[in-house]
Each structure stands twice: as C-alpha cells, then as structure tokens.
Amino acid sequence: MLDIKFIRENKEIVQEGARKKRVDIDIEKLIALDDQRLKELKEIEELRTEQNKVSNNIARDQDSNLKIQLIEEMRVVKEDIKNKEEKTKATIEEWQKLMLEVPNIPDISVPEGKSEEDNQEIKRWGEQTKFDFEPKDHLELMTKLKMADFERGVKVHGFRGYYLIGDGVLLSFALWNYALEFFSKKDFNLVMPPAIVKKSNFYGTGHLPSNVDDLYLTQDGDGLIATAEIPLMAFHSGEILPENELPKKYLGFSPSFRREAGAYSKDVKGLIRVNEFFKFEQLILCEADHDISVKFHEELNRNFEEFVESLNLPYRTISACGGDLGRGHVKMYDVEAWIPKEGKYRELGSASYFHDFQSRRCNIRYKDKSGKIKYAHSLNATAVATPRILVSILENYQQADGSIKIPEVLKKYMGGKEFIK
C-alpha cells in the first residue's frame, strides 16, 4: 500500500507506475473518494468533539433540569454520529479496496515490457553445460535412480504430485544443511515460522487480494503460506521497532503451498512447478531509505548468486520487466539456472524490494533517532527452494551412464559419496 498523501501529491508518477506494471487503475477516482473520506471524517470528528465536551459537562453539572436538557440534545447528536458513521464506513471500505489495488512504483531501472519475454538479462555466469552424449531430463534421471516417484505422486496427491525417495531425500537434506551453513555465515537469524496462518497476514505481503486463487485456504479461515515471506513479515506486524535493532535479517525455512491456478498448461511434469515445496527464504527489514533498500537488494541477490555459484550451476540473472512485477515490487531480480535438456534458463529464485509497501500493510514501523516514527522498508529473496533446484543440479551433473556426480560442496552432507547411481 502506498501513502495516500504521497499518491495525492504525485498522482502522475503513481499513474505512470501503474501503466508500466500494466495495472489498470484510476487514480483520479481514488483521490475523489479520498476527498469524500476526509470530509466525512472531519464532520464526524467535529460532532464527537461536541459530544465529548457536553458529556463532560453533564457529569459536572449539578442542575438537574439543565442535565436533562443536555442529555436530550446529545441524544440527537448521537443519532447524527451514528448515521454519518454508517455512511463513512461504506466510503472507507471502498477507499481501502482501491488503496489495496494501487501498485507500488517500479524503479526507473526496471525494464519496460509486458511479460516474462521482456525481462532483461543483466548477467550470465558459467558455461552452458555441454555433453558428448544425449542428456536426459530430470524426470528420467530421478525415476531411473529411484530418487523420485512421480506416478505414485500423482496417484496420491493428484496433478503435480511427487514423492521424493532414497537419494532424492538425501540430496534435499544435503541442500538444506548446506544452505543453513552457507547463510548462517551471512548473519541471518534463523526462523521456522508457522505455515498455517490467519488470512489477514496475506494482505500484508500483497498475496491478497490479488492472488486469492493461488492460495490454499482452510475451513477455519486460515491459509497455507505460499512462502516464508508471509509469516516472516507478519512476525513484527503492528510493532514499532527501535532503530538500533535495524536491519532485521531473517532466514526462514518452511514448506510452501501454491495452487498454481492459471498455470494448468505450464510445466505439467516434474519438479519445476509443484503444489508443495520447501524453501529457505532471506528477509530484511531496514530503515526507510531508498539507497539502503537498494544496497540490501543487491546484497540479497548476490548471496543467492554466490550460493548457486558454489554449486557450480551455470545461471543468468534477469531484471523483471514492469509487466512481470507484482503489485508491491519496486524491482525484482530472478536467478535462472541453465537446464540442458530444455536448452533454456529456468527460474531458481528471486530477490525483491518493496520500499514501505509491505510494511505499511503489515504496520511495521520504527522510531528513528529523532523520535520520529516511520514505516520500515522490506526486502526478500530466495535462499534455496527444493525440490526445484534439484532439476538443475541433476541435469547439469549427469554422467553418460545416467549417474549423477555430487556437487563438491554437497559431498560432505552425502556421506562423502562421489556419485548417485
């Protein structure tokens, strides 16, 4: 959510930002509604002032005739307030609905574009893996090596179902242990958050109202988290932090659930797109300063790149174009690993920053040195997502005989083994 004051003072910028994100929104309509909201609130406030004053007098006054008269007068005022409040409630609800739809303004450096195809490559690392044999895809590799069972996965879960088995499980644990070690060195506080959370928390990160179809909701009105970002942001919701506690850096580990509604024809097989997975997520709350946000954004992205480099996976980094950004994002990088069989780069994770878009919704503030209360800035990035990352590891590390060479840094977590066969 943006600051309504900022919207009022910078409507051209906001409207232009929405255009860049391909979001249809009428800022003028919002401002007209806000005028109405402010006018109505002012009227109510004035009536309340009167009511408070007179009520106070009633308490003090000894003259019972006067009391009766005042009470009679206040009865009318009370009715008036009640009616006006009812009207204003409707105004505010409509106003809030619009406010939630106003997208954050993308950074000037975000490329123009409508969809994924317009994302801009900003970096390429490593050589695209070449084989002197016909490489297999991860489905075939994992099935043959008994690392996964997709048929039974679909039997039991349905579409997009999978079982990890045997070395598929060991490799996942190896990655988690390695990630834990790798990111612990970067000064993150470790968190395992709840994965079932109250629906209100999804508004904080911007997963609601826009992505309601992608969430699993429970019969208790809760939701299953789509990423640890949701409960990590909710962690400090409603709090006012002392500035000296910033930045807050968290590394969350959680299951993640996504319905993938609207992606029915995409990635229908294998582990690229699944309904449940595990993810380590980096998250930062920092001071409300654009330069600090940018600095941490680069840092989070670089952390992830380093992690991928340490696994020696060829990758590229892209800057997502306006049309590919979520409502809350200011800017987002995706790190994409080379997938030999498909002959293209596929997303491994992403790093984003939001300015105060999320913290405004989550009501996360801090008191700066002068005692002023401000909304914090928030950022997040993938640390590692399994099983998706297995796809790139297996396909890039496969051998002619169908075995998998274990990446150097993971060996010690795989009992020192060299190969999965």
Place this chain on the structure above:
RNA sequence: GGAGGGUUGGCAGAAUGGUAAUGCACCGGUUUCGAAAACCGGCGGGCGCAAGCCCUUAUAGGUUCAAGUCCUAUACCCUCCGCCA
C-alpha cells in the same frame, strides 16, 4: 473436546458507569571533573505550523448523554480433565 480463571503503557498496578492514577524501567535536561543520588521535563497512536482535536484498557459489536467498568460474540493466555507426537 470439557470445566474454571484471566487480558489496562516496556514491566508492575489502580480506577462507586462521569471521561485511563501511581511506581519501576527508559529518554532529555539541571547539578558534577565524571558518575550516582536528587530535582525538572518527557515517556500509546494519528492529524496539525501551532493552539488544539480525534482515537487508544485483547478484538468486533451492543446498551448509554457518557463504557476499562454493563451485555453479546470472538481471539489469546493460565489451571485442571480428555486426546495426542
């Protein structure tokens, strides 16, 4: 799932239905070579240049001229029983 008790600032803790005490902690100042102590001021949130106004006693409603206080629902916490990893 059942029974009972509870929820007021960072913490402790008051308030015959009459408009949120007080103490501790914390921050600033005076004092001091410096500190402690003492004293003065501040110490929930929002709007406003300011005067000031509004909101705030877990949350949402209701009764009332007026609600921390009365009523209803919900959430959370504690104790006990049941179940359970």
